[in-house]
Amino acid sequence: MAKEQGIGAAVKRKEDLRFITGSGRYTDDLNQPGQLYAAFLRSPYARADILDIRSEEAEALEGVVAVLTGVQMAEDGLGDLPCGWQVKQKDGSDMVSAPHPPLAVQAVNYVGEPYGIVVADSIATALQAAELVTTEFRELDPIVDLVLATDSERIHADVARNLAYDWELGDAEATDAAMQRAAHVTRIEITNNRLIPNAMEPRAALGIYEAATEEHTLYTTSQNPHLERLVLSAFVQIAPEHKLRVIAPDVGGGFGSKIFIYAEETAVLWAARRVGRPVKWTASRSEAFLADAHGRDHLTTVELGLDAQNNFVALRVSTRANLGAYLSTFGSSVPTYLYGTLMAGQYRTPNIHVEVSGVYTNTSPVDAYRGAGRPEATYVVERVVETAARELGVDPADLRRKNMIPPDAFPYETPVALVYDTGNYEASLDKALALADYVAIAERKAEAAGRGKRRGIGLACYIEACGLAPSKLAIALGAGVGLYESGEIRVNPTGNVTVFTGSHSHGQGHETTFAQVVADRLGVEFDAVEVVHGDTGRVEFGLGTYGSRSIAVGGSALCRAADKIIAKGSRIAAHMLEAELEDIDFADGQFQVRDSNRSLSLGEVAFASYVPADYPEDLEPGLSEKAFYDPENFTYPAGTHIAEVEVDVDTGVVELVSFIAVDDFGHVINPMIVEGQVHGGVVQGVGQALLEHGIYDDQGQLQTGSYMDYCMPRADDVPDLVVDATVTPCPHNPLGVKGCGEAGAIGAPAAVINAVVDALGTNDISMPATPEKVWRALQG
Amino acid sequence: MQVEVTVNGQAHVLEVADNTLLVELLRENLGLTGTHVGCDTSQCGACTVHMDGRSVKACTVLAAQAQGAEVVTIEGIGSADALHPMQEAFRDCHALQCGFCTPGMIMSAIDLVSRNPGIDNAGVRAGLEGNICRCTGYHNIVRAVIQAAQNM
Incomplete structure (x- = not known):
């Protein structure tokens, strides 16, 4: 019964039926009586002062209800959009966070930055009215170039050198000394290309205000509705928390881009209150390109020192990270705590130092995008290791193996602030090499050469820290909130189960996997468990979904709640069965008196708890329990990804011929879903390596603002993928699970580029390895 | 303008603005929200429906072009208990x-x-x-x- 659909089973998803029949309910599908529509006034310039906004003509247009600007928002007392992570600089001072009003008031700092909102009775009218608003700007020279930015004019008055922070981690002196003693030093410069997340559902918001009760409701495309409510009430102060309900219904993908507290959602709710009617806004894709937070965008110099026996002795990393025009919600943490801490990779490099300059530019804010810091770190480590192997003339797999942290070295404290809990890196390397038939690559290269193709193979042995996070550690590192998760299990009087989680699914399949966990723990049928998420009005609290934290943290919270259900149920059962509490065993949904045939089902106990006639006197009625789970450490998924490519020497086109991912996610709740997560992550990583690039021109105009210009991976860009696993269970959470959501995007870019480098025989190639770049590299 | 169109087997006569897109007609006029809009350059295909038996991107078809056509959307190909x-x-x-x-x-x-x-x-x-x-x-x-x- 339950076990067949319990932990470890490839159960088909509960959520699919509504999606395949077109009955999903996304934010833009929802409408309210009397609803109005919003369009935003957006800056056409990368940097300008706002001198005057004339909206009389727009306001006169039939159907226009209001034209509101940042000035009015400020007059209403709304606060800035905060950055949630504080970063301490090298000198101990705090990072410099520039004010970020939801709607710009005096100056605009990136193309697409909103400075006003038009509300009208139709989308067409709102858009037409926005065109009729005349805004006088004073154009200023935009600061776009990441290198020149720190020697340019100030974007924000209080930010010298446009530098948000100058941060470091690790022992600089020891690393310098070890580098001096190294027998060989490999040094490379690396660009990590700017990406635009592109969840397929554009962001949307529907704001509702009830004047009589002062209740605010915001339906929105959020990965973490409780955090949105917290920030909107505590910082933006749009409404007190008990008068604000945030609902994230079906959400069409996020990949990080829907974590953040944005201007538009805030403005829509504020506008709804101002005009006294519901207001809806749905981003066009063009708006999404301009105004969603982007990802990555690093320039890095990395040096790896090796001794005469090819042991890694020192790693020195210097990175310049583009943060965009403002610090987005988590923007400061991504190139620091989620990046520098991963520089040990899978290796026992004893001396590591990383320094990161976080730089403001007149571009869209940069924040977490699938992997968030860890793909960038993996790219740095795995590119320099690969290059070292080529320089030394040793097999790249052998060099990695020689330097890996061995399985008996855990827990392993790295020189960059993490303690890896468990792992077996060589096991996943071996499995991946076997699947790739690595030993026979020379034959495949020769065969390809006969067809005029250059074939290459590339590895990435990645590690990541996910399952954010131990609250104590995160807060010590500057996080403004705890990073636990909540879970509640309500056994209903008739014995079926409603589960409430503060985690949020926007494609991950929580309604299925979380039901599997609870069904398994409580011994009830999978179909008797319903999972509720994404509504601050129904779920007590939560921190949402990002950083591959849902099952490791949210699932663990549900395990704790299930333990409490069993504990209370045992007391009820002991009373009803006239037995001692110590003699009650719980298994497969039955409370049983040990060594007897007397038992009660969970349903019978639940019913008794709600109809408490024969019931313990000192026990409250009801069978509903909640738990907050705060992990003691991150989880550390790791694995080996191997890409094989063929390069057409005439055209420079790179064909990804095969991709093998062997990942260690510990125990797996639903292997079908986990494989799907790997597939999706890998193709996003392949997109970064070969196709995707967010490009601004020197005037700060986005050159890649549509699917005609920004190259998304399509079905014919990728082959079938080979996904396999090794298992070392996480030792510190009740399910033994690690996060699986980001691994694909973390390992794939380095694996693919290492394969391209192998094929070309030159290191002189950057992401994305477009046909033009590859062709030029081939011309030497 | 008036558009006569059959959607998922049901005939409709609808009054719409001249510049109404087929996807707007489906989502806004008929409440068939299973057809989604994912871009504004006819690239993503989230709005694909069938018109007279062929797939079209409904963001790129004017409602007027669907005059007299048979349109089938995701809601029309099967049901929860009889899936396509x-x-x-x-x-x-x-x-x-x-x-x-x-x-x-x-x-x-x-x-x-x-x-x-x-x-x-x-x-x-x-x-x-x-x-x-x-x-x-x-x-x-x-x-x-x-x-x-x-x-x-």
Whole structure:
């Protein structure tokens, strides 16, 4: 019964039926009586002062209800959009966070930055009215170039050198000394290309205000509705928390881009209150390109020192990270705590130092995008290791193996602030090499050469820290909130189960996997468990979904709640069965008196708890329990990804011929879903390596603002993928699970580029390895 | 202007503005929100429906062009208790995650398979080039389409 659909089973998803029949309910599908529509006034310039906004003509247009600007928002007392992570600089001072009003008031700092909102009775009218608003700007020279930015004019008055922070981690002196003693030093410069997340559902918001009760409701495309409510009430102060309900219904993908507290959602709710009617806004894709937070965008110099026996002795990393025009919600943490801490990779490099300059530019804010810091770190480590192997003339797999942290070295404290809990890196390397038939690559290269193709193979042995996070550690590192998760299990009087989680699914399949966990723990049928998420009005609290934290943290919270259900149920059962509490065993949904045939089902106990006639006197009625789970450490998924490519020497086109991912996610709740997560992550990583690039021109105009210009991976860009696993269970959470959501995007870019480098025989190639770049590299 | 159009077997006479798109007619006038809008350049395919038996991107068709046409949307190909083989295959193969591209993907795939019985992996990949999915990496979508092709 339950076990067949319990932990470890490839159960088909509960959520699919509504999606395949077109009955999903996304934010833009929802409408309210009397609803109005919003369009935003957006800056056409990368940097300008706002001198005057004339909206009389727009306001006169039939159907226009209001034209509101940042000035009015400020007059209403709304606060800035905060950055949630504080970063301490090298000198101990705090990072410099520039004010970020939801709607710009005096100056605009990136193309697409909103400075006003038009509300009208139709989308067409709102858009037409926005065109009729005349805004006088004073154009200023935009600061776009990441290198020149720190020697340019100030974007924000209080930010010298446009530098948000100058941060470091690790022992600089020891690393310098070890580098001096190294027998060989490999040094490379690396660009990590700017990406635009592109969840397929554009962001949307529907704001509702009830004047009589002062209740605010915001339906929105959020990965973490409780955090949105917290920030909107505590910082933006749009409404007190008990008068604000945030609902994230079906959400069409996020990949990080829907974590953040944005201007538009805030403005829509504020506008709804101002005009006294519901207001809806749905981003066009063009708006999404301009105004969603982007990802990555690093320039890095990395040096790896090796001794005469090819042991890694020192790693020195210097990175310049583009943060965009403002610090987005988590923007400061991504190139620091989620990046520098991963520089040990899978290796026992004893001396590591990383320094990161976080730089403001007149571009869209940069924040977490699938992997968030860890793909960038993996790219740095795995590119320099690969290059070292080529320089030394040793097999790249052998060099990695020689330097890996061995399985008996855990827990392993790295020189960059993490303690890896468990792992077996060589096991996943071996499995991946076997699947790739690595030993026979020379034959495949020769065969390809006969067809005029250059074939290459590339590895990435990645590690990541996910399952954010131990609250104590995160807060010590500057996080403004705890990073636990909540879970509640309500056994209903008739014995079926409603589960409430503060985690949020926007494609991950929580309604299925979380039901599997609870069904398994409580011994009830999978179909008797319903999972509720994404509504601050129904779920007590939560921190949402990002950083591959849902099952490791949210699932663990549900395990704790299930333990409490069993504990209370045992007391009820002991009373009803006239037995001692110590003699009650719980298994497969039955409370049983040990060594007897007397038992009660969970349903019978639940019913008794709600109809408490024969019931313990000192026990409250009801069978509903909640738990907050705060992990003691991150989880550390790791694995080996191997890409094989063929390069057409005439055209420079790179064909990804095969991709093998062997990942260690510990125990797996639903292997079908986990494989799907790997597939999706890998193709996003392949997109970064070969196709995707967010490009601004020197005037700060986005050159890649549509699917005609920004190259998304399509079905014919990728082959079938080979996904396999090794298992070392996480030792510190009740399910033994690690996060699986980001691994694909973390390992794939380095694996693919290492394969391209192998094929070309030159290191002189950057992401994305477009046909033009590859062709030029081939011309030497 | 007035548009006469049959959608999922039901005839409608609708008063719409001249510049109304087919996808707006479906979503706003008829409340058929299974057809999604994922871009504004006719690239992503989330809005794919069938018009007179062929797949079209409903964001690129004026409602006026659907005058007299038979339109079928995701809501019209099957129901929760009688799924189309393509819907069944998508669920069976885990060919969807967030579900946003799924209706358009299914509508494109049905048209692709009906025009190309016995289609292979490369054919499916080429044929679905006009539908973008950001979640699945396409692996399971391709599996699903090939599986459905055997049952259609």
